[in-house]
Amino acid sequence: xxxxxxxxxxxxxxxxxxxxxxxxxxxxxxxxxxxxxxxxxxxxxxxxxxxxxxxxxxxxxxxxxxxxxxxxxxxxxxxxxxxxxxxxxxxxxxxxxxxxxxxxxxxxxxxxxxxxxxxxxxxxxxxxxxxxxxxxxxxxxxxxxxxxxxxxxxxxxxxxxxxxxxxxxxxxxxxxxxxxxxxxxxxxxxxxxxxxxxxxxxxxxxxxxxxxxxxxxxxxxxxxxxxxxxxxxxxxxxxxxxxxxxxxxxxxxxxxxxxxxxxxxxxxxxxxxxxxxxxxxxxxx
Amino acid sequence: xxxxxxxxxxxxxxxxxxxxxxxxxxxxxxxxxxxxxxxxxxxxxxxxxxxxxxxxxxxxxxxxxxxxxxxxxxxxxxxxxxxxxxxxxxxxxxxxxxxxxxxxxxxxxxxxxxxxxxxxxxxxxxxxxxxxxxxxxxxxxxxxxxxxxxxxxxxxxxxxxxxxxxxxxxxxxxxxxxxxxxxxxxxxxxxxxxxxxxxxxxxxxxxxxxxxxxxxxxxxxxxxxxxxxxxxxxxxxxxxxxxxxxxxxxxxxxxxxxxxxxxxxxxxxxx
Ligand SMILES: Nc1ncnc2c1ncn2[C@@H]1O[C@H](COP(=O)(O)OP(=O)(O)OP(=O)(O)O)[C@@H](O)[C@H]1O
Ligand SMILES: [Mg+2]
Numbered sequence: 001x002x003x004x005x006x007x008x009x010x011x012x013x014x015x016x017x018x019x020x021x022x023x024x025x026x027x028x029x030x031x032x033x034x035x036x037x038x039x040x041x042x043x044x045x046x047x048x049x050x051x052x053x054x055x056x057x058x059x060x061x062x063x064x065x066x067x068x069x070x071x072x073x074x075x076x077x078x079x080x081x082x083x084x085x086x087x088x089x090x091x092x093x094x095x096x097x098x099x100x101x102x103x104x105x106x107x108x109x110x111x112x113x114x115x116x117x118x119x120x121x122x123x124x125x126x127x128x129x130x131x132x133x134x135x136x137x138x139x140x141x142x143x144x145x146x147x148x149x150x151x152x153x154x155x156x157x158x159x160x161x162x163x164x165x166x167x168x169x170x171x172x173x174x175x176x177x178x179x180x181x182x183x184x185x186x187x188x189x190x191x192x193x194x195x196x197x198x199x200x201x202x203x204x205x206x207x208x209x210x211x212x213x214x215x216x217x218x219x220x221x222x223x224x225x226x227x228x229x230x231x232x233x234x235x236x237x238x239x240x241x242x243x244x245x246x247x248x249x250x251x252x253x254x255x256x257x258x259x260x261x262x263x264x265x266x267x268x269x270x271x272x273x274x275x276x277x278x279x280x281x282x283x284x285x
Numbered sequence: 286x287x288x289x290x291x292x293x294x295x296x297x298x299x300x301x302x303x304x305x306x307x308x309x310x311x312x313x314x315x316x317x318x319x320x321x322x323x324x325x326x327x328x329x330x331x332x333x334x335x336x337x338x339x340x341x342x343x344x345x346x347x348x349x350x351x352x353x354x355x356x357x358x359x360x361x362x363x364x365x366x367x368x369x370x371x372x373x374x375x376x377x378x379x380x381x382x383x384x385x386x387x388x389x390x391x392x393x394x395x396x397x398x399x400x401x402x403x404x405x406x407x408x409x410x411x412x413x414x415x416x417x418x419x420x421x422x423x424x425x426x427x428x429x430x431x432x433x434x435x436x437x438x439x440x441x442x443x444x445x446x447x448x449x450x451x452x453x454x455x456x457x458x459x460x461x462x463x464x465x466x467x468x469x470x471x472x473x474x475x476x477x478x479x480x481x482x483x484x485x486x487x488x489x490x491x492x493x494x495x496x497x498x499x500x501x502x503x504x505x506x507x508x509x510x511x512x513x514x515x516x517x518x519x520x521x522x523x524x525x526x527x528x529x530x531x532x533x534x535x536x537x538x539x540x541x542x543x544x545x546x547x548x549x550x551x552x553x554x555x556x
Binding site for chain 1: 455458459461463464465466474477478553
């Protein structure tokens with residue numbers, strides 16, 4: 001427990017209030033609609049989505065299962081081409097995936113025939129063509145240590161637990177050092193303790209880079225969304241899902257998990273998000 | 286020590302299984318020999334009995350590699366020359382089949398253009414190809430290798446195409462997301478994923494190649510197990526033919542087991 005708290009302090013010791021002073025835009029989602037063509041006609045998952053994310057911002061996407069969070073993320077990553085509208089990432093129109101955007105897929109997407117080490121190494125090797133193999137090796141080891149999997153580096157994905165696979169996927173995305181990190185439920189399969197230390201690692205990485213990295217993450221965990229992000233984007237249920245509301249999280253950083261729980265702002269935001277997600281309850285009373 | 290505990294019953298289980306497998310195999314052979322003996326009795330020894338065949342087998346095995354001129358060689362010589370031809374034809378076929386299957390599996394255009402060719406050529410009998418082979422190679426040995434290649438490549442084409450086309454989107458996404466080069470995509474995603482399918486194809490292909498060789502060599506003559514059968518028929522030694530049939534069957538079984546083992550060796554463990 002103490003190590004966890006210490007690391008919280010370590011992470012945030014050098015920082016004061018986090019203000020997004022940059023006016024630079026990292027991601028700009030313009031009028032995005034995504035329809036899937038199926039045998040029974042087209043299915044419009046998300047419709048007319050507009051969202052601008054500043055450089056260095058941490059944004060959480062929440063919404064019910066199947067509402068289109070992954071679909072929206074995939075338009076930023078370039079894995080899905082929108083039927084209408086465009087996404088601009090780092091000043092360029094997104095036409096496909098690129099190493100400036102690191103992805104942690106919801107289903108981990110590890111290659112089952114490669115070891116943990118090789119799964120990360122191949123990504124690193126592909127992105128950093130100019131690095132020597134020693135540099136690449138060190139990069140892989142460093143990221144494996146970060147997610148605490150160095151002793152499992154020779155295992156195949158099939159020999160790992162869900163949470164371990166997730167950590168490999170996280171290490172792989174971190175290792176290519178993208179300026180935009182796209183995380184689709186990256187901590188969903190982790191136990192509370194591991195989740196906590198992964199939060200710290202994420203913030204550490206973010207701080208290390210002078211908070212220049214932009215992070216977009218999908219989560220079902222309201223506490224996680226509040227603790228990590230600057231804004232929480234709540235989505236409506238699909239089909240044709242839209243953004244229901246964007247909630248600002250005006251909690252000063254560094255944030256301490258224990259302390260913020262009693263912060264009146266935290267309580268208010270938590271309540272607001274709960275109501276947005278489960279509005280039926282509030283309508284009925 | 287839960288590990289040691291769980292291992293012990295597993296080891297005895299495997300042993301029990303191999304033991305029963307061997308017992309079943311022996312039982313199966315006993316049935317075969319029984320039927321054979323029965324047929325021999327019914328035909329009044331026109332079909333030689335297992336015992337007299339065994340005698341000829343021992344005779345042939347006493348000097349399997351003798352060489353008394355072009356049409357008189359030991360059964361071992363004949364067998365190995367057949368095996369060599371089969372592997373040459375099979376290798377040539379596979380060199381064409383694997384890339385062709387990959388092309389078919391990875392693009393719609395490739396599939397649409399090549400699949401009709403596969404469907405039309407696949408059912409053609411090896412014997413029909415033989416004259417073409419003779420014409421092209423002006424040599425019956427070359428023709429035999431040609432018919433083995435062209436008749437055995439189809440299962441590899443089809444299975445490779447199936448393997449490549451069934452790569453899950455998740456795996457393809459990895460290549461896309463991290464900008465894999467075509468080479469990396471091929472060697473780290475396409476080939477590892479489809480390798481078990483490719484080996485299934487190769488295993489079926491070597492089986493066909495082995496079936497075809499006998500027919501091919503009966504036409505081409507010279508040396509080979511197929512020629513040996515033909516020569517024994519001309520020499521009216523049914524015992525020799527039966528020995529050859531048993532050897533052909535046995536080698537076919539071994540080839541199949543060998544490729545099965547290779548297939549297991551190259552299969553990644555599914556998560
Ligand atoms: N490739 C596809 N083809 C057809 N429909 C799709 C495809 N991908 C997603 N959809 C549909 O789009 C909708 C949104 O899916 P998406 O995966 O974005 O949901 P999600 O919000 O990420 O859900 P979850 O929280 O369960 O991960 C769903 O109804 C889904 O069935
Ligand atoms: Mg999702």
